[in-house]
Amino acid sequence: MxxxxxxxxxxxxxxxxxxxxxxxxxxxxxxxxxxxxGIHEFTAMGQLDGRMIDYFDSDNQKxxxxxxxxxERLSADYWDKGTQSRQSKQQWFKVNIxxxxxxxxxxxxxxxxxxxxxxxxxxxxxxGIKFKSGMDMYSYxxxxxxxxxxxxxxxxxxxxxxxxxxxxxxxVQVLKEYxxxxxxxxxxxxxxxxxxxxxxxxxxxxxxxxxLFTRNTKVEANxxxxxxxxxxxxxxxxxxxxxxxxxxxxxDGVVSSGVRPNGDETYQRRDSVEILRSDLSTYTCEVxxxxxxxxxxxxxxxxxxxxxxxxxxxxxxxxxxxxxIGVVVLVVLYKTGKLGPCGNRGSKESLNSSSSGGSGNNxxxxxxxxxxxxxxxxxxxNNGNAISVIQPPAxxxxxxNNGNxxxxxxxxxxxxxxxxxxSGTQPPE
Numbered sequence: 001m002x003x004x005x006x007x008x009x010x011x012x013x014x015x016x017x018x019x020x021x022x023x024x025x026x027x028x029x030x031x032x033x034x035x036x037x038g039i040h041e042f043t044a045m046g047q048l049d050g051r052m053i054d055y056f057d058s059d060n061q062k063x064x065x066x067x068x069x070x071x072e073r074l075s076a077d078y079w080d081k082g083t084q085s086r087q088s089k090q091q092w093f094k095v096n097i098x099x100x101x102x103x104x105x106x107x108x109x110x111x112x113x114x115x116x117x118x119x120x121x122x123x124x125x126x127x128g129i130k131f132k133s134g135m136d137m138y139s140y141x142x143x144x145x146x147x148x149x150x151x152x153x154x155x156x157x158x159x160x161x162x163x164x165x166x167x168x169x170x171x172v173q174v175l176k177e178y179x180x181x182x183x184x185x186x187x188x189x190x191x192x193x194x195x196x197x198x199x200x201x202x203x204x205x206x207x208x209x210x211x212l213f214t215r216n217t218k219v220e221a222n223x224x225x226x227x228x229x230x231x232x233x234x235x236x237x238x239x240x241x242x243x244x245x246x247x248x249x250x251x252d253g254v255v256s257s258g259v260r261p262n263g264d265e266t267y268q269r270r271d272s273v274e275i276l277r278s279d280l281s282t283y284t285c286e287v288x289x290x291x292x293x294x295x296x297x298x299x300x301x302x303x304x305x306x307x308x309x310x311x312x313x314x315x316x317x318x319x320x321x322x323x324x325i326g327v328v329v330l331v332v333l334y335k336t337g338k339l340g341p342c343g344n345r346g347s348k349e350s351l352n353s354s355s356s357g358g359s360g361n362n363x364x365x366x367x368x369x370x371x372x373x374x375x376x377x378x379x380x381x382n383n384g385n386a387i388s389v390i391q392p393p394a395x396x397x398x399x400x401n402n403g404n405x406x407x408x409x410x411x412x413x414x415x416x417x418x419x420x421x422x423s424g425t426q427p428p429e
Contacts, residue, residue, distance in 0.1 A: 021049055021129065021202075023191040024119030029093035031101065031112040042090045047119075048194050049202060050235065051265050056086040073197040100140055115139045120187035129192040134183030153180050205291035206266060208232035212285050212300045222274050225300060227285030230268035232292070235259045240286045241271050248273055277304070 024047045033041050042058035045066075053070050056063040063082035065071045097114045106112065118136045122129040137147035144158045146165060153176050157166035169175060195202065208229040215224045227241055237259060241248045248254045256271045275283070283300040 019124040020121060020132065021124070021191055021195055022119060022121045023048055023187060023194060024117060024135070027089060027093065027116045029090070029097060029114045031097045031110075031114075032108070034111060042093060044086050044089060048191075048198060050261070051201075053194065053198075054082070056083070058090055061087065067198060067201065069198045069201065112141055113139075120183050120191060122188050122191050129188060129195065131184045131188045134180075134187065136179060136183065148176075148179050148183075150180055150183055153177075204233060205289075206231060206233040207292035207294040208237065208287055208289050208296070210285060210287050210296045210298050212283075212298050214300075214304055217274055219274075221277060223277050223304065224272050224274050225283060226270055226272040227287075227298070228268065228270040229287045229289075229296075230262065230270075231264075231266045232268075232289050233266045234291050235267040236290060237267070237269060238286075238288045239269050239271055241273055242284045242286060243281050245282070245284075 025044070026047065027042075027044045029042045040057035040059050044056040044063075045052050046054040048067075052066045054063055055066050061083070063079055063086050065074070065079070093114055097112055100106075100114065101108070101112060116138050120134045121132045123132045124130075134148070134150040136150075138145040146162045146169075147156045147158070148154075149156050155166045155169045155176075157163045209231050211228045211230075213226055213228070215226070217224050225241070227239060229237060229239055239256075241254055243252075252273065254271055254273045257269060259267050259269045262268050271285075275281075280302070285296075285298045285300075287296045287298075288294075
């Protein structure tokens with residue numbers, strides 16, 4: 001199963017019955033600086049319907065709004081507490097990466113990646129917004145590691161390395177109840193608030209710009225014909241390439257990028273097919289964008305431009321910070337040979353314990369998980385004791401009932417739970 005930055009769902013148009021919205025928090029931590037411009041050792045962000053609403057990184061050390069309505073509707077205290085929470089999360093991730101490296105007997109030469117995604121999807125109804133699904137999942141070094149099955153209320157270990165942690169977490173009923181309750185209630189409550197706050201922007205519809213262009217291929221007699229629709233919002237769009245009026249399919253060699261984000265919060269999609277240079281058939285690209293009520297059908301003029309290797313630059317960006325981070329993760333994993341299953345494991349208890357036994361994966365496949373995410377929230381337990389590694393960073397309030405903060409000396413990957421976070425006024429973050 002592959003988890004890219006474009007994982008979250010996007011609602012469309014006005015807040016009407018049946019409309020789908022999502023609130024997702026994504027955390028990515030590297031074991032050491034990657035050394036690439038704009039890529040930080042630790043990054044955290046919130047997304048509403050696929051649009052970034054807040055952001056934090058290890059260099060700037062401040063949680064900041066990424067939408068004007070977030071600035072207008074949320075107080076300075078909200079951002080101060082959010083900053084403190086994310087600074088705590090940064091330490092949590094650092095400790096956990098170190099623990100995992102030790103348990104797996106990994107050295108400091110390679111770069112390792114710990115990721116977490118957490119959030120909820122809701123459907124608009126007459127009475128507001130109704131819970132549709134929740135997500136709480138982890139990955140380490142690009143592999144699916146652990147996730148919460150909200151339907152059955154159990155933790156899922158898609159690999160043997162996480163089975164022991166799954167068993168421990170499943171034994172703690174209060175943790176399962178809290179996680180399920182958070183996803184189905186508190187997260188949905190904040191999703192409804194954010195939809196209300198950002199309603200004007202969420203209803204914005206921007207039509208696509210459509211381009212047809214060619215480029216050379218490895219076969220001299222062939223060219224690659226590409227249709228690019230870019231700059232549109234929201235993301236729902238249909239695109240068909242046609243030959244003499246017939247819709248081409250993957251069986252005809254059509255390859256699609258799918259819908260992916262641009263760097264300006266709009267989206268793009270590109271479909272391509274390899275054809276003979278000498279082909280005189282009529283090729284067209286048909287694009288339909290329901291939200292903006294735009295229907296475009298563009299015909300290829302059979303012109304081969306001097307620079308057939310490039311095509312228009314518009315919309316070619318890989319998709320802004322989110323997808324860039326996903327690409328960096330892939331590059332890191334490729335260079336270190338970790339695109340497959342994890343390497344050596346240690347014998348101590350941790351998320352990556354090699355204990356045998358059924359994983360209870362409930363259909364969750366084992367595979368590369370690039371750019372998983374996480375919510376933020378409470379960083380302390382109700383009784384003031386340190387949250388042990390067996391419990392993920394809490395969701396909800398960023399302070400404990402007694403005001404004590406959680407210790408990060410014990411990562412979430414082992415030990416016993418000493419307290420369950422309180423539900424508070426802070427959103428999942």
